[in-house]
Amino acid sequence: MASLTSWVSPDRNGDFSIHNLPFGIFSDGGSSQPRAGTRIGDFVLDLAALAGDAQVKQQLGSFSGLEGVFGQASLNAFAERGRAVHRAVRADLQRILSESTDVPALLKDNEALKQKALVPADKVTMHLPMQIGDYTDFYAGYHHAYKVGVLFRGPDNALQPNYTHLPVGYHGRSSSIVVSGTPIRRPRGQILPNPAATPKQPTTVPCRRLDFELELGCFLSKPNEMGEPIDISKAEEYIFGFVLLNDWSARDIQAWEYVPLGPFNGKNFGSTISPWVVVPDALEPFRTEPLQNDTPIQDYLKEAQKQSVFDIQLEVDLTTADGDHVDLTKTSGRNLLWSFPQMIAHHTVGGCPLRAGDLLGSGTISGTEPRERGSLLEMTEGGKADVQLEKGGVRRFIEDGDSVTMRGYCEKNGVRIGFGDCEGKILPAHGS
Amino acid sequence: MASLTSWVSPDRNGDFSIHNLPFGIFSDGGSSQPRAGTRIGDFVLDLAALAGDAQVKQQLGSFSGLEGVFGQASLNAFAERGRAVHRAVRADLQRILSESTDVPALLKDNEALKQKALVPADKVTMHLPMQIGDYTDFYAGYHHAYKVGVLFRGPDNALQPNYTHLPVGYHGRSSSIVVSGTPIRRPRGQILPNPAATPKQPTTVPCRRLDFELELGCFLSKPNEMGEPIDISKAEEYIFGFVLLNDWSARDIQAWEYVPLGPFNGKNFGSTISPWVVVPDALEPFRTEPLQNDTPIQDYLKEAQKQSVFDIQLEVDLTTADGDHVDLTKTSGRNLLWSFPQMIAHHTVGGCPLRAGDLLGSGTISGTEPRERGSLLEMTEGGKADVQLEKGGVRRFIEDGDSVTMRGYCEKNGVRIGFGDCEGKILPAHGS
Missing domain, CATH: 2.30.30.230 (Fumarylacetoacetase, N-terminal domain)
Known part of the structure; x- marks a missing residue:
């Protein structure tokens, strides 16, 4: 692509060059x-x-x-x-x-x-850049889904049988989505202090296993009629643009509540997005193919455009209240088994009406190596291993006063397109 | 209560007497x-x-x-x-x-x-009476949850361990909620024609196990601050009023998609509500206690007001395209293990922000007898037994052209408070 320079800002190495314009x-x-x-x-x-x-x-x-x-x-x-x-x-x-x-x-x-x-x-x-009608969170980050599955069910049953046949997703909570910089209060909720004990005896306490989830968010630009599926060949036309998304997760609350109807209070205390919506045209030079899916997929999910995800470099770091710091994650937006057009086609195959301003989350994006993981749950082997911070601190999950910052950018031929920060700091639980 | 008569309508046996005023x-x-x-x-x-x-x-x-x-x-x-x-x-x-x-x-x-x-x-x-921000569907109808659990997992494991400890719920799809009288298009989607086969091989077809779910809906009147739980003693103040809710369900689509993150396309093709919001003051004379819960519950769910649900008579009937008819269900709104104030307290214990216009669904309401069931799934023992219609037809699930109508009313001392009809007719699937 031809490289441009702006009279406002000659810098082409920052997130917001003239090639971006979110x-x-x-x-x-x-x-x-x-x-x-x-x-x-x-x-x-x-x-x-x-x-x-x-x-x-x-x-x-x-x-x-x-x-x-x-x-x-x-x-x-x-x-x-x-x-x-x-x-x-x-x-x-x-x-x-x-x-x-x-x-x-x-x-x-x-x-x-x-x-x-x-x-x-x-x-x-x-x-918040959009008035969000509905928020849907998918689970398309294959390496995340596999790793979490191994932790919970072992390698033989890591992925559910449906995982490679359809983009698994669930309805999230739109009211709890906030813009970068908004503090997030640690949730209280029911957890099982001793999950192995019978009968199960919950207690209600501040979350002890608070985690981040590194995701891409996709804002929609136009509605479909209820009852009318969006054909996958048209699905890109419904995309307005992309943001970074931290889908904060209370692992212990979710573990007790989520069978059989899915995550609820483990998720709805807050989700953070970056403020600038990066449009697809800006990301066009960074198209790439999603992860290979060896399962034959249904026709309504088949894409003519094979380069249907973007090679966005994604990073997460954590800073504690007393100034300790760690670079947690470096991975890429290509680590998805399903593209957003596939998610849109699946979401509407039964006629569900989407609206302008709806937000789709990709699901947690992880690579395969320990420091390519999009959540602490994966990095710490389910909370069993420490993450070392630079000044001697350790973390297994997020503590009060910790800030988590996500960044995302694409870079090629000296041109950079970035998302800016997606940051949130954890406040102590209500009444603590 | 003192009985009043209106100069507009002397009828006190209809749904909309002067004692109602929704x-x-x-x-x-x-x-x-x-x-x-x-x-x-x-x-x-x-x-x-x-x-x-x-x-x-x-x-x-x-x-x-x-x-x-x-x-x-x-x-x-x-x-x-x-x-x-x-x-x-x-x-x-x-x-x-x-x-x-x-x-x-x-x-x-x-x-x-x-x-x-x-x-x-x-x-x-x-x-639609409200602009709905978020829709949350609970699962508080004990007899429904138990019966469905028996069908899927047998009587020993019918209820999940969390069921009597917290009001299980999940985030629903607000964009697909429509007012009574709006036709509903049968969804297409992925199903397993042979669920027992290995490996699992889905196909994409019009839903074959389309069902209704009889619920009460509760509209909220005011927001809480994100991060601030609503104490159960204040929860009733957040309720604006009630409607009937038909949470249409595609049982076969849901069965394949819902593990591990919950119902998605099995639900988001449409949910129907009755148009008139009946306010709590109108229902006050019909307070009663919910079903007894023998499990010791967490403090944040304990109610001082024991009569926290309403004895609303609930009915469902089905009419076919060719005029056959059947009265399917008669049950009561008292068949809940959890009240709406308990659902509100649970929803916000972790700080989730609720807003005016949010809709909470009770979950399917069933009694214990076959014709007190709030869904065909229960009535037909999982689609294995016929429901006989008046003119000789039979149903296991809903067919194209069928209309399902729900009604609800309270009656005491010659005074009646009713909800009006909650009706929807099923159109053939897209492309059929």
Whole structure:
């Protein structure tokens, strides 16, 4: 791909080069109204201000009629405009932000509009980018599913028989999704202090096995009619963009509650997403194939486009309240057995209606090596082994005051596309 | 309780006597804007029109400031006003609708306002009463859980060890909830034609074991802060009201998909609710105790109010496309092991944020006898026995063109409080 440079930020090694231009919702001291922006280097570009400018309206056709859309507190209305509009807006943004812009009068040389529309990123508050209707969490990270299965059931029965036939998923809790930086309170709940004892005797205490889960999130841009499946050949058209997702998990609460109907309080105390929605066009150069599935799959899951996942480098680190630190994980978004188009086709094969703003989680993404694992459960062999921190601390699960930060980026030929941070700090349990 | 009569409808044996006065969202030919109404006999009373009337505003204090609230297309804003406002509005509605009203000039003798605000029920279209954020489905119908457990695992292991310790529940799909009268398309999906065969070989076909599930739904009126549990002593304050819920189930799709993360496509093709939200005050005279739980339960689930469920008579019937018919079920809302306040306390013990408009399902409600069962799965012993219809037909599961109707009512001392119909008809699968 041709490499561009922006007059705002010449840096092509940061997450937010001119090749990225993700969408998000921000507010700042100058206006309490959350509204749409894009990120370029260390600045947020106010898209509502841009779309409201008379010259911009006149000369950039893609912004026509978007002033009200960008002025809203979620990206739902913009997402619903469809892929062609997102593409045109992003192309016009690259045009005016490029070092060699052919329309410098619009923004580059327009001090008044720059003053108004370019806000230093450290001066803004980021909000949830979408109003989320339903949240569905899949389980497509093969190495995670296999490793957890080995821990619970041994290698012969690690994967359930359905695992390679369909993208296993469950309905999550949309109300508990928060944006990066929001503290997460450790949940209390019923656990079994002695799981092997009979009869089972639970107690209600703060979670003792609190974990992170490294996932990719996928926001949808448009609805299907209830009763109408989305054909897999059309499924990509329903994708607005991607975020990082930390699907915090209370392993001990989940272990006691989840048979037979699935995870509930083990998950619904909070899930954290990164604030910037990276659009598929930005990730296009980083397409790759998902993990090989040797099981013959059903027709409705067969993809013509084989390169249906993205080689996103994913990293997790942990910092304690007293400043100890550890780089926990390095893995890639290619470690999925099922792509998001396959998840969308499966989700709707029975007619389930999806809506703009719905969030799909990939499931925990892990590689095969210990430090490629997307959760502490895997790294610590089910809580039996220590993870060493840099200054002498150890962890098996997350302690109060710990911050977990996820990062994701793609890099090729000197161009980098990044997601920014997905961070959350654990507060002590209620009443502790 | 004192028995009242309304000048609109002297009938006290119908679902919608003056003792009920539920809330719903309707539209009619006169206005395409969905708005709030209550139901009295065979009429819908337009609450937006009532709240907009100058005399009403002046003389009925409870309606002050509610014109805009009742003009909205969902009851969420009204629900958030809180129990005291719902109670005051209902008392004022009883006052103006009573045969012996002391303010006849407001409505009874006001031909212009009657013409405007009293709409024949057969002339309106009912809509979803709430904008539903998240939908949670519990599993509190003890006799259902036990019977299904016996069918799947035998009597010795019918109930999972957690069942009597906590209200088992899972996150459902809010986008697929529809109002009574909306047709439901039979889902396609992966099933195992021969579940006993190894290796498992699924196929993708229209569901062959389509079932209903008789439930009560509970709408919430206000949010809790994320991280803040709702104490069980306060849980009733979060309840706005109740509806009937048919949680349609594709048994064969669910059987293949649901281990380990729970029901997904087996449920998310559609769930039907009745349109009128019956408020707790109307059900107060029908309080009763839930089923006895011999297991010592955790403190956060202990209720001071022992009469925490309602003795609602529940009925299900089925009508085929060619007019055959059968009364399937008669049971009661008392057949729950866990009350809605217990479900709310459990849902939030770990800090999960609930919101106004969230819907909780009770789980399938069954009695112990064959014709007290809340699903065909139970009635037919897992699809092995026929249910006889009146004109000679038989059913094991639901066929295309069948309509299933649920009804619910409470009755005491000649007063009846009813829910109206919760009806849905099954359309052939997509592409069939």
